[in-house]
Amino acid sequence: MGNQRTRSWWGWGWEDAAFSDEECLAYGARMPGLASAPYPVPDARALDLAAPRTKAPQSLQPLMSDAPLDRASHTYGKAYRDVIRALRGQLDAAPDLVAYPSDEADVVNVLDWATTAEVAVVPFGGGSSVVGGVEFSGEGYAGVVSLDLSRLDRVLEIDPVNRAARIQAGAFGPALEDQLRPDGYTLRHYPQSFEFSTLGGWLATRSGGHYATLHTHIDDFVESMRVVTPVGISESWRLPGSGAGPSPDRLFLGSEGALGVITEAWMRIQQRPQFRRSVSAVFAEATRALAAVREIAQSGLNPANCRLLDPGEAAMSGTSGDGQWVLVLGVESAHHPVDDALNLLVEIARAHGGTVATLAPSAVSASEAKPETRDQAAANWRSAFLRMPYARDGLARMSGIVETFETATTWDRIEALYDDVTTEMGEVIAKVTGAPGRVNCRLTHVYPDGPAPYFSVMATGRRGSEAAMWDDIKAAAMDILTRHRATVTHHHAVGRDHRPGYDRQRPDVFAAALTASKAALDPAGILNPGVLLPAPKR
Amino acid sequence: MGNQRTRSWWGWGWEDAAFSDEECLAYGARMPGLASAPYPVPDARALDLAAPRTKAPQSLQPLMSDAPLDRASHTYGKAYRDVIRALRGQLDAAPDLVAYPSDEADVVNVLDWATTAEVAVVPFGGGSSVVGGVEFSGEGYAGVVSLDLSRLDRVLEIDPVNRAARIQAGAFGPALEDQLRPDGYTLRHYPQSFEFSTLGGWLATRSGGHYATLHTHIDDFVESMRVVTPVGISESWRLPGSGAGPSPDRLFLGSEGALGVITEAWMRIQQRPQFRRSVSAVFAEATRALAAVREIAQSGLNPANCRLLDPGEAAMSGTSGDGQWVLVLGVESAHHPVDDALNLLVEIARAHGGTVATLAPSAVSASEAKPETRDQAAANWRSAFLRMPYARDGLARMSGIVETFETATTWDRIEALYDDVTTEMGEVIAKVTGAPGRVNCRLTHVYPDGPAPYFSVMATGRRGSEAAMWDDIKAAAMDILTRHRATVTHHHAVGRDHRPGYDRQRPDVFAAALTASKAALDPAGILNPGVLLPAPKR
The missing domain is CATH 3.30.465.10 (Uridine Diphospho-n-acetylenolpyruvylglucosamine Reductase; domain 3)
Incomplete structure (x- = not known):
């Protein structure tokens, strides 16, 4: 087939898409306190593995x-x-x-x-x-x-x-x-x-x-x-x-x-x-944003996309930098136009105080001439979503700690869970790393009885102790989830790492x-x- | 609470809703060859049960x-x-x-x-x-x-x-x-x-x-x-x-x-x-009716009701007596009007040659002033649906055999399955009972990859051998389902009676x-x- 790309043996995705040393340095400079040089990537041909036992x-x-x-x-x-x-x-x-x-x-x-x-x-x-x-x-x-x-x-x-x-x-x-x-x-x-x-x-x-x-x-x-x-x-x-x-x-x-x-x-x-429409809405307050998402989840409209980004996540992904919550909504069908459904979703967002961004009146008309989204926030978010794992690896090479975890809980517990995770994780990160960290959240999936929040954590690792530091941070996160009886995993599975929380649940x-x-x-x-x-x- | 109704110990539902002897005779007269008098209902106080073993x-x-x-x-x-x-x-x-x-x-x-x-x-x-x-x-x-x-x-x-x-x-x-x-x-x-x-x-x-x-x-x-x-x-x-x-x-x-x-x-x-709409459509041919239902099931419109009655079932339930297939469609929402969804469903039915019955133009307008269905076919069907078990018991008392079974299969196999069940069951009934029987079908639930047909069987039982005769008929039905790799049960469970088919599946x-x-x-x-x-x- 020619032009075969090579998978990275140590990190995410394609070898040729990994951050270069220069990119690691430049990206790492955004986080104070990281290492002064990236980890070198071990030479795969020089790996010293034990002889096979079988x-x-x-x-x-x-x-x-x-x-x-x-x-x-x-x-x-x-x-x-x-x-x-x-x-x-x-x-x-x-x-x-x-x-x-x-x-x-x-x-x-x-x-x-x-x-x-x-x-x-x-x-x-x-x-x-x-x-x-x-x-x-x-x-x-x-x-x-x-x-x-x-x-x-x-x-x-x-x-x-x-x-x-x-x-x-x-x-x-x-x-x-x-x-x-x-x-x-x-x-x-x-x-x-x-x-x-x-x-x-x-x-x-x-x-x-x-x-x-x-x-x-x-x-x-x-x-x-x-x-x-x-x-x-x-x-x-x-x-x-x-x-x-x-x-x-x-x-x-x-x-x-x-x-x-x-x-x-x-x-x-x-x-x-054949028919796709997408918009975003911004909310000043978490409570109202969550109420909008809850109404959508219970409406029976079942949008294909319904992702709520907290202000940190919105800023990180370039969708909004002004401290607001961003709701990205999308509807699609192979069978019939989806404008009516989109209009109903927009109504809900507005009823809860959402400002529907980049949605000109014509964009909610019956026209389906351009089925692709014209909404820049949604496009930015999608691009960041796919680039994220390479950036994670780049920061990892600088001893930055970048990781995610996800869960699901009922609507009545989501605000307390969000507050506890962001607050307590902030404290744990400070204690473990000696420096402030960052905890962002987005809702990736929503159900009539609750959402699935996805948390991203960034912290300053100490060279040589990064994995152990993350393990301490993650253990605290799992404790918070258990306390709220939120699932140990919504879609990342249990594996070996989630066994303690899974055994409790x-x-x-x-x-x-x-x-x-x-x-x-x-x-x-x-x-x-x-x-x-x-x-x-x- | 006063006015407590008593459950029937031997048959369906309320004791006082069971068919009287006269009703049994009158209803039984519709089927030639039944017994000349209904089974008496045993006196519950005179039951001769073995002494408890424990x-x-x-x-x-x-x-x-x-x-x-x-x-x-x-x-x-x-x-x-x-x-x-x-x-x-x-x-x-x-x-x-x-x-x-x-x-x-x-x-x-x-x-x-x-x-x-x-x-x-x-x-x-x-x-x-x-x-x-x-x-x-x-x-x-x-x-x-x-x-x-x-x-x-x-x-x-x-x-x-x-x-x-x-x-x-x-x-x-x-x-x-x-x-x-x-x-x-x-x-x-x-x-x-x-x-x-x-x-x-x-x-x-x-x-x-x-x-x-x-x-x-x-x-x-x-x-x-x-x-x-x-x-x-x-x-x-x-x-x-x-x-x-x-x-x-x-x-x-x-x-x-x-x-x-x-x-x-x-x-x-x-x-x-709060919003409900219902219509029915009739089709002259099975193939086109099934194509309409398949398109609906794959459309993402997800109607609350989508029941297709074959001509026998339609006649039995009083929805249509002219040999056509009847499709009953319903949409509902607690959140928003459902007229648009209904219109799309009607379009599909019409595109496949369906005649949308009792649907005046105004009935598909945006008006939701009368959320209840105005469709008589649907109402008739619902009434027959709830009365059916009492009628079954009435006929059972006359030694009529009246029973149902259900399954689910993929769209590519539904017509052959339907043909085989109706044809072969007819032959089996004739062989077992010595008289022609009746096998009707309705689709009760539909999925993107196939429907769940529900079959009703009526046959002339011989006094004293009714259960054994039905067992023979049912065994033949299970064989047909297994041959088509259709499930032994869509929603009646396995119990003890379905064990042979379940073991195969x-x-x-x-x-x-x-x-x-x-x-x-x-x-x-x-x-x-x-x-x-x-x-x-x-």
Whole structure:
């Protein structure tokens, strides 16, 4: 195909899109107190990894790599602490082998061997986990294989009548969309990691996507799933709806590779939207902005986009710099004009004191001549959204601490949660780092009974202690969420990092059922040990 | 409260609403070949039940009844075969005791005793199961207790900010709505059994409700659930959304009393709709009617009502008698006028050759002066819908066979499925009964990837063999569904009657997980043995 771009082994995305040393310095200069020079990026060819503890049988060797670059790039996800550890060359947890199955039979064979050999298998899609979902040191096991599904990258069938597609789990967002586009379809699932994450990863982690309301998680688009487990392959029937017992798919959605390896799914796809409208509104007060969003979430209008940015987030993303809250609203349809819906949304925003920005009267007319948004705030926000992970890595190289966490809570608790997170996190950051930090918030998804706030944290790290400092800050954040009975994660999954909060949140009775299911489907306990449940004592 | 109506112990609903002997005769005369006189209704005081095999300890005796009427009315659900067997006085499977807990502690105590005493516990809401969900003979157990939750009938809290209510599982539809109405709210979940079924029953069976699109099952309205299991109480947090592992609630939704006893739930409620519009359209051809419904289901308009009646069903319900297909459409909102949405739906119906009936031009104007439907076809249909179960019992008393089953399948298979069911069932009915029967169909719920057809069967039974004849007919129906890989149930649950089809449909790997979960939560296997999974060999 020529012109292949190379993925960064240590940080986000494409190697050639990473900040240069000069950019790191320039960007880092915005935050006082950072390091005077960026961390150098370790030379991938000079990585000093421990010798592999295990060797695959001959039949599997064609799938396996023990090349240092493969092992290094499969050691961590892409959390802040992952990037820091990679930059510092801390790769003790590198998997012994990376397996690249080409088809489902390969997956079955790897699991069979691993079960016998007591080798842990860590399913790996795009490796964009920010919760330690793909990191396992292998304690108690004969070794660790990272099972990279990226060769299962095809859209196998498109079914226009039922508007569904059978898609392999290793397909990345762009490749999947490229294969749907010629037929006029789209999955329309755009997590921030879209470019560097896979369908299987989205399903295994209950990814949050494009739609801010209604169909927020990938879960809602699943028609049927195929999952390889150590005791056999599970395939649910293609059904638009069913009431036959507890949903089989819902057991595997969010199972994070601990119950099986998702190999493909029939997904409900969309026709590409023909009608799109977007506006933004600004509010002087949090209370009124939240009231507007709550009314929208309970109105049944179900806008595709409904993101509320707090003043810090608005300033950071360039949408508004005057201390106001910014609400970005979007409606879309493949079927009919959406002007009426937009007008109703605008009415709600105005009724709660919102000033609808950059919305000329003509922009809410029935004209759909220009379906793309003309709203600059929304465009700025989107651009910042996609650039953010590279900027995070640039600041990380300067020992800046830049990380996010998200949750969901009910409307009655959102203001207190927001206040506590921003206030207490400010105090914790000051205590941990000795310098003031910054905590911003946006609501990424909203429901009739509450919103999903997403917090961004910036703080001044001390060279060499960045990851430990972040861990202290994050632990405080998790405590605040637990206190408010807000979920430990809305769409970043549990992995290993969220286990303490998850253990508090999850009903013990359900833990017993999940543990029993795990023992039934993965008797040797080889699948992603330590996510969701404790790694078995061996 | 005075004026208490009495529930029928043998048939549907209120005793005083059952057909009289004269009505049975008159109604039965419409079907040639039925019995010449209705089955007499057995005298409840003269029922000859076996002596109870077990006795509750003294502490539980205030909750327990062994009165014949209690035992008889808790022997069966309300399937056709249940009504016939009750009419014929076949009550061998009567539970030994009926427990009426007044609070959750009572439920815990009953399960504790039953676990020790090896007594099977059959959770019982309204007893409207049509799949053998509440019937267990007790083989291998020391006895059977029917656990009637109807005293847990209160709305405990209404939370207007988050638009949610905490509701006890034993609350029947009307009582629950009565408690929400003064605050302007509604759960708006109206299964056909609404009057005689409970929230807990809806949750345990994944009931299908009011909305024909989008939020079709009760599942979508659950914010959190509280479930008593033999190993402890499970309570999920009140969260608008979460991505923390597989959903705990989704394990209990559809668990049919086999994993635990649901005692209460926080449910997402609705403001009462202020804007409602309804129309009907008729189509000469199935193919075009289905194409219209498919476009509607894929349009994103998400009408509250979208029910397609085949010509037989339309005639039966009095909506149309001229051999056409009738589509009943309804839109509603508590927030904004719905005329625009209705206009778009009407456009779709017309584009596919539908004739929009009884829709004067003014009726699609912006006027909302009369929010109630003015469409007679829709009103007729609704009335027939609610009267149907009493008519079924009237015909059952004349040895008519009247029963329903439902499924869901993808759009590409719906016409073949419909043709096969109507044709082959006709042949089976003729073979089994020696007389022609009638098979009607309506689509009750629709999804972007397929509809949920609901079939009604009428046939001439032979006195004394009615239930066996229906069993033969139903077995043929299940085979057709399996052949088309259509679900064994869309919203009637699995119970004991659907087990063969469910076993074929359910992935074996998921069965292993469910079996393991059951063993973990109900180690003594006392909970509703035989639903979803085989009753343990003892």
